[in-house]
Amino acid sequence: MIKPACIILAGGRATRMGGGDKTLLSLGGRPLLSHIIEALRPQVGALAINATGDAARFAAWSLPVVGDPFPGEGPLSGILAGLRWARGPAISTPADTPFLPPNLVEKLMFVSEREHPDVVMAAWRGAVQPAIALWSPQVMQDLEYTLAQTRMRGVESFARTRKWAVANFDDGPDPFFNINTPSDLAAAEARLTSA
Numbered sequence: 001m002i003k004p005a006c007i008i009l010a011g012g013r014a015t016r017m018g019g020g021d022k023t024l025l026s027l028g029g030r031p032l033l034s035h036i037i038e039a040l041r042p043q044v045g046a047l048a049i050n051a052t053g054d055a056a057r058f059a060a061w062s063l064p065v066v067g068d069p070f071p072g073e074g075p076l077s078g079i080l081a082g083l084r085w086a087r088g089p090a091i092s093t094p095a096d097t098p099f100l101p102p103n104l105v106e107k108l109m110f111v112s113e114r115e116h117p118d119v120v121m122a123a124w125r126g127a128v129q130p131a132i133a134l135w136s137p138q139v140m141q142d143l144e145y146t147l148a149q150t151r152m153r154g155v156e157s158f159a160r161t162r163k164w165a166v167a168n169f170d171d172g173p174d175p176f177f178n179i180n181t182p183s184d185l186a187a188a189e190a191r192l193t194s195a
Contacts, residue, residue, distance in 0.1 A: 003045035007082025010095035023095035130156035
């Protein structure tokens with residue numbers, strides 16, 4: 001099985017965390033980004049970070065940093081950046097989900113090979129996570145048009161304009177728990193400690 005590339009979406013403004021780079025916050029004594037890279041590296045063929053601003057702040061991870069082709073337009077722009085960089089299928093994941101499952105890519109690819117959709121979104125107990133997905137390069141032209149010519153910015157809204165499918169991850173605690181607030185960060189610390 002050829003492993004797809006993966007783009008880590010780190011372009012958010014983190015307003016609920018007081019601004020700045022949320023993915024550089026400490027979780028268990030390490031930057032949040034380190035947890036995400038550690039979970040993804042064995043599963044994918046290549047990794048890149050989607051972010052704006054000075055790429056030097058991510059230098060410690062020695063990964064390519066790709067900017068938004070449509071700055072300020074949210075995660076859809078980051079997904080387009082990832083597809084352009086990957087030049088093939090690409091996994092996307094937010095930079096604030098430290099508990100990604102070890103079979104994330106395997107399951108997304110299984111559903112993709114079975115159903116041949118343009119996008120496979122991950123879900124936990126019925127809750128779809130549209131930014132955690134496997135994207136076909138076939139969506140690139142429509143994605144570029146959507147960003148340039150329409151007001152649609154929601155990842156799930158765009159995904160549902162294409163042939164889409166869902167990969168379910170129903171075991172155990174939420175593997176897609178994301179950190180948006182200081183209380184989320186505290187909950188993640190507690191979960192890490194009890195694991």
